[in-house]
Amino acid sequence: MARDERGVTPQSEDFSAWYNELVFKAELVDRWPVRGTMVIRPYGYRIWELLQADIDRRIKETGHVNAYFPLLIPESYLQREAEHVEGFSPELAVVTHAGGKELEEPLIVRPTSETVIGEMMAKWISSYRDLPMLLNQWANVVRWELRPRMFLRTTEFLWQEGHTAHVDEADAMRETLAALDVYVRVAREIAAMPVVDGEKTPGERFPGAVRTYTVEGMMRDGRALQSGTSHYLGTNFAKAFDIQYTAEDDQQEYCHTTSWGMSARMIGGVIMTHGDDKGLVLPPLLAPYQVVIVPIGRGGQAGQVLPPAGELAERLNRAGIRTHVDTRTHLSPGFKFNDWELRGVPIRLELGPRDLAGGSALMSTRLGEGKSPVSLDSAPARLQFELTAFQELLLRRATDFRDSHTATVNSWEEFAEAVKTGWALAFACGQPECEDDIKAATSATPRCIPTDGPPEEGLCVRCNMPSAYGKRLIFGRAY
Numbered sequence: 001m002a003r004d005e006r007g008v009t010p011q012s013e014d015f016s017a018w019y020n021e022l023v024f025k026a027e028l029v030d031r032w033p034v035r036g037t038m039v040i041r042p043y044g045y046r047i048w049e050l051l052q053a054d055i056d057r058r059i060k061e062t063g064h065v066n067a068y069f070p071l072l073i074p075e076s077y078l079q080r081e082a083e084h085v086e087g088f089s090p091e092l093a094v095v096t097h098a099g100g101k102e103l104e105e106p107l108i109v110r111p112t113s114e115t116v117i118g119e120m121m122a123k124w125i126s127s128y129r130d131l132p133m134l135l136n137q138w139a140n141v142v143r144w145e146l147r148p149r150m151f152l153r154t155t156e157f158l159w160q161e162g163h164t165a166h167v168d169e170a171d172a173m174r175e176t177l178a179a180l181d182v183y184v185r186v187a188r189e190i191a192a193m194p195v196v197d198g199e200k201t202p203g204e205r206f207p208g209a210v211r212t213y214t215v216e217g218m219m220r221d222g223r224a225l226q227s228g229t230s231h232y233l234g235t236n237f238a239k240a241f242d243i244q245y246t247a248e249d250d251q252q253e254y255c256h257t258t259s260w261g262m263s264a265r266m267i268g269g270v271i272m273t274h275g276d277d278k279g280l281v282l283p284p285l286l287a288p289y290q291v292v293i294v295p296i297g298r299g300g301q302a303g304q305v306l307p308p309a310g311e312l313a314e315r316l317n318r319a320g321i322r323t324h325v326d327t328r329t330h331l332s333p334g335f336k337f338n339d340w341e342l343r344g345v346p347i348r349l350e351l352g353p354r355d356l357a358g359g360s361a362l363m364s365t366r367l368g369e370g371k372s373p374v375s376l377d378s379a380p381a382r383l384q385f386e387l388t389a390f391q392e393l394l395l396r397r398a399t400d401f402r403d404s405h406t407a408t409v410n411s412w413e414e415f416a417e418a419v420k421t422g423w424a425l426a427f428a429c430g431q432p433e434c435e436d437d438i439k440a441a442t443s444a445t446p447r448c449i450p451t452d453g454p455p456e457e458g459l460c461v462r463c464n465m466p467s468a469y470g471k472r473l474i475f476g477r478a479y
């Protein structure tokens, strides 16, 4: 198949090759020699900054405050919560030497911060008046990754982790679900990802959690991407770290804690939810450049067009539209069109001498066919409108895709067929061995017990035992 050097393997031909080529060619990331790590280049990092700013705003609006805790954790701290350390052990990076000698106690590079923050909560909380304590941290964490994939599974990744302490289960559960709701909104409203939220089955729980909730997105190859999780930790960490408070009746009580996280993995989600054969398709709210102006014309003509192109960009930027002028004079317009398509820019404006004389520019959208003129005078309002429409189109398109790749199934044959191309809504018995068996046979795992799933009884799609959850689960192959 012929394609120019900048192009990528078509998504429809090989999804995995498409993704792996695209993250480099769109200049989102670069390689680094340490296993599973990546450099996030400015174009990729800008997407993260936009996402991060939105998440941060919502976290603060729901009453949380940011703090920062250390990267290195004494090994003994991690060992205090048995399930937690067991769950994370294989992924830990351990510092044994520092300052030119062996350390008395090895230090763990944080895989998550429950243990660090738990220790500090124990110190900072003494009375019911100190509760709830609502903390969030923006940080990098390290989990050794044997099958790395850019953004999706990397040894070091960027995220936020919320950690909260409460007087009782009811308040902690409210928090767990409120955090989940933030993730649903971030995914839908900013990333245009129509995620499904729900609870994880026991086999898929976070190590040390009593209940784990998730938001799951469907990628364009039909696989699921766990895009954010929220955990009710009960009193497990409070007991391990002695997080106690004096209640109103003067009794000593353990706090009920939660933790929740969303990471730069979301960028992988955006790529795989919206991208197509030509490359990235970015939701305007996360696009580093929402509009790119390509000046048209050769030699003197290009020179003539550049100042008005710059002026137009300035007007658009002042109107809050992130606009970039492609001033690369050594490249042809055709090359530039392909380049910005590959990089997912929502709207392209062509500006040539003839357009300029007519007081307009030629607009094309990343998913549209054909071009339409936009009057320069009213360009800010028109483009604002077009960007909003494009953002909505992406959510609608992704929702249609998800719905047309989700099947309600009642037999094992239907199940096995459905999870080849998407999700299956099926009954399950809840036995861990049965989940393992389903996974071994099809690679599919229970993604969640969907919050919005209607109550329904039935028999396990694999073993015919009664359903354990009172509703159908979503099964799918996952990243």
Ligand SMILES: [Zn+2]
Pocket (backbone or CB within 6 Å): 428, 429, 430, 431, 434, 435, 460, 461, 462, 463, 464, 465
């Ligand atoms: Zn079963």
